Every structure is written in structure tokens, then in C-alpha cells.
Amino acid sequence: MSEPAPTPTPRRARVRAPELTGEGGWLNTGGRQYSLADLRGRIVLLDFWTFCCINCLHVLDELRELEEKHRDTVVVVGVHSPKFAHEAEHRAVVDAVERYGVEHPVLDDPQLATWKQYAVRAWPTLVVIDPEGYVVAQHAGEGHAHAIERLVEELEAEHTAKGTLRRGDGPYVPPEPEPTTLRFPGKALRLPAGTFLVSDTTRHQIVELAGDGESELRRIGSGTRGFTDGDAATACFSEPQGLALLDDGSVVVADTVNHALRRLDPATGEVTTLAGTGRQWWQGSPTSGPARETDLSSPWDVAWWQGRVWIAMSGVHQLWAYDPAGHTVSVAAGTTNEGLVDGPAGQAWFAQPSGLAATPERLWLADAETSALRWVEADGSVHTAVGTGLFDFGHRDGAAGQALFQHPLGVTALPDGSVAVADTYNHALRRYDPATGEVTTLATDLREPSDAVLDGDDIVVVESARHRLTRLRLPEEAVRVQAVAHRTRRAATEVAPGRLRLDVIFQAPKGQKLDTRYGPSTRLLVSATPPELLLDGEGAGTGLARTLELNPAVEEGVLHVSAMAASCDDDPDNPYPACHVHQQDWGVPVRLAGDGADRLPLVLAGLDA
Structure with a gap:
């Protein structure tokens, strides 16, 4: 027995x-x-x-x-x-x-x-x-x-x-289930024939609508979540979003949850994969290489600009680009750090870029988590038109320096050189005019608009939460609305000025250990908004604990902490142990107080300390 x-x-x-x-x-x-x-x-x-x-x-x-x-x-x-x-x-x-x-x-x-x-x-x-x-x-x-x-x-x-x-x-x-033609559509594209392609995101399909924006002509994709190439009936997507038309008449689809770019031939309905492996990109993965062999991370929108397909890589807070000539992908701008920092492409910070619009001179982008409208110049430098950071948002018109959006997901270049912003969480369509530096409101009561496309003198808005396209006449003058400003609802953590002990707590899962075969297996990056909040302790390092020096002259701000740890199966007899990456970004609002805490613990994995 x-x-x-x-x-x-x-x-x-x-x-x-x-x-x-x-x-x-x-x-x-x-x-x-x-x-x-x-x-x-x-x-x-x-x-x-x-x-x-x-x-x-x-x-x-x-x-x-x-x-x-x-x-x-x-x-x-x-x-x-x-x-x-x-x-x-x-x-x-x-x-x-x-x-x-x-x-x-x-x-x-x-x-x-x-x-x-x-x-x-x-x-x-x-x-x-x-x-x-x-x-x-x-x-x-x-x-x-x-x-x-x-x-x-x-x-x-x-x-x-x-x-x-x-x-x-x-x-x-x-x-x-609700019997609507579209279900939480994400993005739209007007085809040369005058019809519209719409990413029917929740149903994992691409839908072609007639020029009225309502009549369904055909569906592309099986409607089942998956990652399969094939004809219109058998191909599978997973929550597709952005759409871009290429010079050869084909359409690039940002297949968001598949972490891939797909190619759609509108003439045949055939779907093939351009870039991505179906796996999510993690820290340490290649940032350039053959397109079909390189991992991506939640591509949310795409745009054709300067001979490449630019990708709003929302999942890693970067812009990437796909080169159709060489069939390669590479990082174009951003560091993977989440925030709002302008400057050269390799030093800029983004926060969930989610909408793109190209003009000959600029690539405009909606940077959702910073509630910002930004652009990239032809030299690769990154600039901000509207927006101040991760925790400031609202609905306020006026000069760009004090105007506010709330989590915009789409941007559209207008004929006069201005841009329309799908101001998603404000249920509004806004306009920014670079010539005057002014922000105005074009329309309100649009339920979670996520994109817009031009159609003659009209602008057709994707009303995602109303499951439809809505046609608006572009007005000669914008309307103004009552100003509303917000900060994030999270309460600030009271900390003492001076020395603050930052501890990122990580305990490797049972049966695993930190992977130190090729050097340190942990990474910690610290910064602050405003930068003057930190007198010491800013920057990158390998230890998960650090002593910060907080400026007593700055009453409040945000500590930005990014941590990563790699662990592998603890089996000495296995030459190829399975390894895993754990990562998290924190934005911790803090308020300096004499009786505040002198230690800030953040749990990456384990029990709270």
C-alpha cells in the first residue's frame, strides 16, 4: 500500500x-x-x-x-x-x-x-x-x-x-449581447473608393461600411479571438485598433492584443502578418530586427510617414517603425519610461501613445496617459503642444499652455494645418491650431470618441461607446465650454522631507531564483515631477533599494519608479530553465510633511511589508 x-x-x-x-x-x-x-x-x-x-x-x-x-x-x-x-x-x-x-x-x-x-x-x-x-x-x-x-x-x-x-x-x-452593427469600434480609415474600414475591436473583425458610414458591406475576420492568416472568412484578429493605407493600396492593421501588424488586401480580403510574433515584448528583448521575428507590445495605431509605417507602441510607451523595403522593425522614439519628456528621439518619454496622424512636416500623436497632444519632427525630435504630465487632465479651452484634455485616443490632421483631437474621456472633439497656439472645442456629447477621419467638408467620428460612426460638419469657428480641471483621484502619500528610503520588495516565486547568470537581474529607475523634488537618488541602478533626498522647498510632486526583476526556475539539473520578467511602473503622488514617513515600500512581488 x-x-x-x-x-x-x-x-x-x-x-x-x-x-x-x-x-x-x-x-x-x-x-x-x-x-x-x-x-x-x-x-x-x-x-x-x-x-x-x-x-x-x-x-x-x-x-x-x-x-x-x-x-x-x-x-x-x-x-x-x-x-x-x-x-x-x-x-x-x-x-x-x-x-x-x-x-x-x-x-x-x-x-x-x-x-x-x-x-x-x-x-x-x-x-x-x-x-x-x-x-x-x-x-x-x-x-x-x-x-x-x-x-x-x-x-x-x-x-x-x-x-x-x-x-x-x-x-x-x-x-x-447587444445586436449593434459595430461593437466598441476603435479606429476608422476612408478608402479611395469612398467606403470606410472600421476596426470592430470587441468582435475581433474589420468591417467595411458604405459611404454613409452605416450600411455594412462586408466583414473581414472570423470574429473569434485568434492569430491566423487567411481569407476574409478564416483570418483571426485579437482586438484590432489602428488602420493605415499604404501606397500599394493595402492596409496595415494594428492587431493590438496579438502584438502584431497585419496586412489586409482590400481587393481580396486576404490577411497576412507583417510584423510581430504574437508574443509581448519585454525588457531585454530585441528592439530591432526582422519584422516577423521581433516581439511587439500592444500596437494601438499606425501611420504612413517618411517611407515607413510608424507604430504607436502603447504597451512600452514608445514609437516604433516598420520598414517595408527591408521587412524590419525598430524603435523610432522613446525609452520605455512612462511620462512626458521632450527632446531627441532616444531621450523622449511617452505614456501610452494611442493615436497617430501624419502631415509632410510632422507626425502628430495622442499621448493618452499624459492627456497630451505631441508631435515628432522630421529630425526625430519630440515636442508637446498640449499637456503637462501623468496626473493633470480636464476639459479646458484656450492657450495651449493651460488647455487640458482627458485621455485622448485619436488625432486627425485637418486641411488648414490644425489638428482635431478625439478627446475620449471628455466625450468631445477638440481642435489645436499651431498658428495661434489655441485649443477649442468642436463638438461635445460624443460618447468616448476614439478616432476621426475626413470625408470632404465633413469629419466622421468613431463614437466607440455608441458603437457607430457620427458625421459632423467642420465648423468655421470652435465653440467654447466651461473650463474643468482635475488631478488624479489618488490620495498623496505623506513623506518627510530629506532622506527617504525607497524599497521595492521582490520575492522570487517558489521554485525560482533571481537570474544572475549574465549580471544583475534587477533594475530600478527613479525620477520625479517636478524634477526639483529630488535632490539625490535620481537615475538608473541595479539594486531594488535606494535612499532618496527630497527637497524640503518642494511641497508636493510625483515620484516615478520603474522596477524590473528576472527570475528563473531553480533547477541545477536543467540547462535551459524557464525564465520570467516581472516589471512595474509606479507614479506615486507625494506630499512633504514633517511627520511624514521616511520609508516608501512598493511591492513588485511578495507580501506587503
């Missing part, structure tokens, strides 16, 4: 999980409200997210396989914690849950009540709760699915042996 399997050793000291509360209530549950007691006996994975955040969208995709594999033991609960004012609107959260295919319950927490109870500091953050209601792990950033998978398997074994694991169907109830 075989010996019974030993009971797994309980993990670390346990902390009781705080209750889940949120004024917005629960989504994807058929109207039922839940408490942690209702989920007792299941492994609960809390995903603190906000729908503006590209890293949060990456985590949604990372979790799909884990959700499916452990559906009878694991309940994933999305806790939606807004950054922008628009994200606190319940209707917007409902839309986002459908838009991004979220197939688990979501708690709408507009006042950040649960966020504060769990001491979360960054989007995204994952918290694992065991079947007895205790917190056993916390991970900030993306790239942790493998570690959580292993922890789930351990918890399944441990609580099966204890008799505390409850299997069965989870609380997820899918919403009823």
Missing part, C-alpha cells in the same frame, strides 16, 4: 483579507452583490485595475488561461479603481468590462474604498486570498501569471487535504 501524500506545509503568516466594498456595486454577476464570505472555500484572485491602463489590459489577457484552467477552484474578481474622472462613471465601467472581454465578476470601486483597504499603490496589482479568507500574496505590475499559477496549484493541494476547498461553478454571469 502506498503512503498517503504528506500535507503541504502552510505558507507564510496569514493576514485576514479586508471586505470588498464599492459604491458602484458588482458587474458580471447577474445583479447579485457578493461579500468575501460568499466566496469562502474558493481561491480568490483580486485584480486591481483601471481601464485606461495598458498594463492592466495586459494582465486581463495574461489571466485568461489561468481562469479557464482553474475555473472550478479560482474566482477572479476585478476591482475597478479609477484614475481619470471619466473612469469613476459607472456606465463607463460597464462599457469597459464588455469592451475588453472581461469574463469574471467586477467590483466597481469609484471612491477607491477597497483599494485603500488593501493598501494598493499601483495599477495593476494582484492579490491572492486563500479559501479560508487570508491574503497569501501580492504582486504589482504584469508578468506574474506563472507565479500565481504555481501558487494556485499549491493552494489547491493544501486546502484539498484540509477539506477547506470548495469546487464548482463561479459567480460569473455573462451580460446579454
Whole structure:
């Protein structure tokens, strides 16, 4: 007779999980409200997210396989914690849950009540709760699915042996599908024949509409999420966004969640892959090379400029370019650091570039997370027309230096040299005139506009959350609206002036160790807004702990912290261990106070310290 399997050793000291509360209530549950007691006996994975955040969208995709594999033991609960004012609107959260295919319950927490109870500091953050209601792990950033998978398997074994694991169907109830022609369309393109191509993002298809912008002519793509080349009926996309017309009449598609560029032949409907492997780019991956062999990261829009396809590489806060002559891709501007920094291409910082528009002299871009309109000159230098940083946004017309947008996703070059901005979270179409430096409002009450294209004297707007194209006459004069200014809803952390100990906490997942075969396996980058906030401690290094010197003359600001750690399977007999990259960017609003903290802990992976 075989010996019974030993009971797994309980993990670390346990902390009781705080209750889940949120004024917005629960989504994807058929109207039922839940408490942690209702989920007792299941492994609960809390995903603190906000729908503006590209890293949060990456985590949604990372979790799909884990959700499916452990559906009878694991309940994933999305806790939606807004950054922008628009994200606190319940209707917007409902839309986002459908838009991004979220197939688990979501708690709408507009006042950040649960966020504060769990001491979360960054989007995204994952918290694992065991079947007895205790917190056993916390991970900030993306790239942790493998570690959580292993922890789930351990918890399944441990609580099966204890008799505390409850299997069965989870609380997820899918919403009823809506019979609209388009469903959360992303971008549009007017073809030379006068018809429109639209990325029907949530349905994973490209749709051709007649010149009226309403009548459906054909669909390209099977409608099933996937990464397959082929004809119009069999090709597969995954949440496609941007579209660009090339000189040969073909169309480049930014196939966002496939991390790829696809080529569409409008004449035949045939789809082929131009660039990308289907894998997401991570720190340390090649930044140039053969297009089909180089990883990309959430390309959101594309534009033909200066003989290349420019790519708004939202997932890594950069601009890349595809060279059709050499079939190569390479970084064109940006450092992967998230923020708003102008200057030479190799030194500029972006924050989720999401919309592109080319003129002969400039490449305009909507930099979503900094609520900014920016441009690239022919020499590669980067400039900002409107916008100040990651935490300032609103709806304010006037001089560019004081005008405000809120998470714009699209930009369109107008015939007079000005540009229209799809000011997404303000539900507005705005206009910036470089000749005068003025921002005006062209139209309001546009539900989450994400793009616009010219059609004669009209501008056709993609109203993403109304699932349609809306035709507007370009007015001779802009209208003004009442000025509104916001800062992010997150409360500032009070810290003492002078020396501040920054500790990024990283614990390699069980069965892994830091990968030091080729040198240091960790990286830490620190900066501040305004720059004067930091007297010492700015810059890059390999250690995950650093002493900063805060300027007592600066009352408040934002500490920007970017951390990365690489871990590999700890198996000396395996010459090719599996390795993983864990990374996260934090923007921590701070306020200097005499009785403030002298230590700032940020959890990359492990238990809170």
C-alpha cells in the first residue's frame, strides 16, 4: 500500500483579507452583490485595475488561461479603481468590462474604498486570498501569471487535504449581447473608393461600411479571438485598433492584443502578418530586427510617414517603425519610461501613445496617459503642444499652455494645418491650431470618441461607446465650454522631507531564483515631477533599494519608479530553465510633511511589508 501524500506545509503568516466594498456595486454577476464570505472555500484572485491602463489590459489577457484552467477552484474578481474622472462613471465601467472581454465578476470601486483597504499603490496589482479568507500574496505590475499559477496549484493541494476547498461553478454571469452593427469600434480609415474600414475591436473583425458610414458591406475576420492568416472568412484578429493605407493600396492593421501588424488586401480580403510574433515584448528583448521575428507590445495605431509605417507602441510607451523595403522593425522614439519628456528621439518619454496622424512636416500623436497632444519632427525630435504630465487632465479651452484634455485616443490632421483631437474621456472633439497656439472645442456629447477621419467638408467620428460612426460638419469657428480641471483621484502619500528610503520588495516565486547568470537581474529607475523634488537618488541602478533626498522647498510632486526583476526556475539539473520578467511602473503622488514617513515600500512581488 502506498503512503498517503504528506500535507503541504502552510505558507507564510496569514493576514485576514479586508471586505470588498464599492459604491458602484458588482458587474458580471447577474445583479447579485457578493461579500468575501460568499466566496469562502474558493481561491480568490483580486485584480486591481483601471481601464485606461495598458498594463492592466495586459494582465486581463495574461489571466485568461489561468481562469479557464482553474475555473472550478479560482474566482477572479476585478476591482475597478479609477484614475481619470471619466473612469469613476459607472456606465463607463460597464462599457469597459464588455469592451475588453472581461469574463469574471467586477467590483466597481469609484471612491477607491477597497483599494485603500488593501493598501494598493499601483495599477495593476494582484492579490491572492486563500479559501479560508487570508491574503497569501501580492504582486504589482504584469508578468506574474506563472507565479500565481504555481501558487494556485499549491493552494489547491493544501486546502484539498484540509477539506477547506470548495469546487464548482463561479459567480460569473455573462451580460446579454447587444445586436449593434459595430461593437466598441476603435479606429476608422476612408478608402479611395469612398467606403470606410472600421476596426470592430470587441468582435475581433474589420468591417467595411458604405459611404454613409452605416450600411455594412462586408466583414473581414472570423470574429473569434485568434492569430491566423487567411481569407476574409478564416483570418483571426485579437482586438484590432489602428488602420493605415499604404501606397500599394493595402492596409496595415494594428492587431493590438496579438502584438502584431497585419496586412489586409482590400481587393481580396486576404490577411497576412507583417510584423510581430504574437508574443509581448519585454525588457531585454530585441528592439530591432526582422519584422516577423521581433516581439511587439500592444500596437494601438499606425501611420504612413517618411517611407515607413510608424507604430504607436502603447504597451512600452514608445514609437516604433516598420520598414517595408527591408521587412524590419525598430524603435523610432522613446525609452520605455512612462511620462512626458521632450527632446531627441532616444531621450523622449511617452505614456501610452494611442493615436497617430501624419502631415509632410510632422507626425502628430495622442499621448493618452499624459492627456497630451505631441508631435515628432522630421529630425526625430519630440515636442508637446498640449499637456503637462501623468496626473493633470480636464476639459479646458484656450492657450495651449493651460488647455487640458482627458485621455485622448485619436488625432486627425485637418486641411488648414490644425489638428482635431478625439478627446475620449471628455466625450468631445477638440481642435489645436499651431498658428495661434489655441485649443477649442468642436463638438461635445460624443460618447468616448476614439478616432476621426475626413470625408470632404465633413469629419466622421468613431463614437466607440455608441458603437457607430457620427458625421459632423467642420465648423468655421470652435465653440467654447466651461473650463474643468482635475488631478488624479489618488490620495498623496505623506513623506518627510530629506532622506527617504525607497524599497521595492521582490520575492522570487517558489521554485525560482533571481537570474544572475549574465549580471544583475534587477533594475530600478527613479525620477520625479517636478524634477526639483529630488535632490539625490535620481537615475538608473541595479539594486531594488535606494535612499532618496527630497527637497524640503518642494511641497508636493510625483515620484516615478520603474522596477524590473528576472527570475528563473531553480533547477541545477536543467540547462535551459524557464525564465520570467516581472516589471512595474509606479507614479506615486507625494506630499512633504514633517511627520511624514521616511520609508516608501512598493511591492513588485511578495507580501506587503
